[in-house]
Amino acid sequence: MATPISADRMVAALRSEGVRVVERPGWRTHNRNHKGPWGPVNGIMIHHTVTSGTANTVGICERGYEGLPGPLCHGVIAKDGSVHLIGYGRANHAGRGDGDVLRAVIAERALPTADGADTDGNTHFYGFECENLGDGEDPWPSAQLDAIERAATALCRVHGWSAASVIGHREWQPGKIDPKGFTMGWLRERVAARLKAQPSGGSSSDGGSSTYLVKSGDTLSSIGKTLGISWERIAQANHITAPYLIKPGQTLTIPAKTSGGSYTPPPFPDGLAPGHSSPSAKGLQQALKDTGWLDPSVPLSDTYGPQTQKAVAGFNRKHNLFTTGRPNDPAIGRRGWDLLHRLAYGH
Structure with missing residues (x-):
């Protein structure tokens, strides 16, 4: 289980995985947090919308229905492969489902059959709604399936989860059929294979730029969080040393995030232990x-x-x-x- 990542980190993680992100106005504060907790999060849930037309689908998922206010997910995955972010926080997508399924997701083991509705899934899952009629005949274009795979992989990668953390709505709640048209086992196999490789997206949150223009209020840490990259790597790439000061108008070189295989963690601080203050935690x-x-x-x-x-x-x-x-x-x-x-x- 984990604390939900920030909105900026979500964008960076998706783009790092090669997802074409569309940020809808106000999505960062569009949520149902006043109705209950969001987090700890344990996995990603995939749905289909029973709608057609991207604009119509996005609008419905943003607004919701009478008796079921939006957002109805965190992101809408359109047929062209674009992912429209519409909410950040608690969303009305999962509903109540089987607690045994949640425990299996946490343990990353095979899922039991969902036969109960005793656990609030909106607390525990990121949700993606996929534009599809859900009748078993509406096609799933390859660009859309690729985006579903990449979006699920991105959140698994950033949390250190395996593909077992990706489930379908039908695996969570009795009586649900979504997503219909592909199997979740097939999707998990694709996610597992992608997790074995390095992310294949651009090098920064703007889709591939290798520079960043410092704005007022920026710090190396805040820039690193926004772009989904270590501030230490940014400092090293720009020969910035302690006290690590930057100034507005300064242009920074942003190292590519796809070079993760060469990343070397900082040395382990010998003596680091619970209850101690030296070395620093x-x-x-x-x-x-x-x-x-x-x-x-x-x-x-x-x-x-x-x-x-x-x-x-x-x-x-x-x-x-x-x-x-x-x-x-x-x-x-x-x-x-x-x-x-x-x-x-x-x-």
């Missing part, structure tokens, strides 16, 4: 934030405190990294440190 906390495991509102601190320990324990459970053999191990080891930083900054 700030580097660990920032990587946990940038992968969605630690809430962005938690202030950075030298102390390896309870919130950091809880985040590390969740990360260790997800990746079967238990340095002490305990099921809720709060200690980060060298393997976990390297994996965490590669997931945060290696793409």
Whole structure:
């Protein structure tokens, strides 16, 4: 499980995976958060819309229906392969489903048959609605199927999830049939294969630019989060050293995110341990934030405190990294440190 990534990180992750993103006006604040929590998130849910026409479909998913207000998903995947982001936060897409299915997604194991509706899925899943009539005859163009695969892969990659974290609405809630026209097993196989390779999108959030013009209020950290790349790599590419100051109007070179295979995590700080403040835990906390495991509102601190320990324990459970053999191990080891930083900054 993980804290939902930021809206900027979502855009960067999708574009890094080669997704053609269309940002709809106001999508970053369009949500149903006043009706319940969004997060921790555990996976991605795929739907079909039972509508035709991209403009019509996007409009319906933004507004919703009488008795079911929008947003009805986070992104609409059109037949031409474009992904229209319409909401960020809690969305009315999953409804109540089977808690046993959720537990299987968290454990990344085979799904049981959905035969209950005891768990709020809007809390736990990112949702993509795909433009299709859902009658088994409306075609699924290759560009659309490719975009579904890439969008699901992007969120799996940024969270460190496997393809087992991608499910269909019909696998979550009894009586649902969506998405109809392809099998989820087929989609998960494609996502699993793509996760083995490096992202194939552009090098920055504007679709391929290798430079960035610094604006007032920018910091290396904020730019890195927006573009989905390590601020340390940006500093290194521009020969910026401590105290890492930049100024408005400065043009920065942005290294390509597709070079993740050559990324080397920072050295593991020997002695880093729960309850200690030396060496500092700030580097660990920032990587946990940038992968969605630690809430962005938690202030950075030298102390390896309870919130950091809880985040590390969740990360260790997800990746079967238990340095002490305990099921809720709060200690980060060298393997976990390297994996965490590669997931945060290696793409």
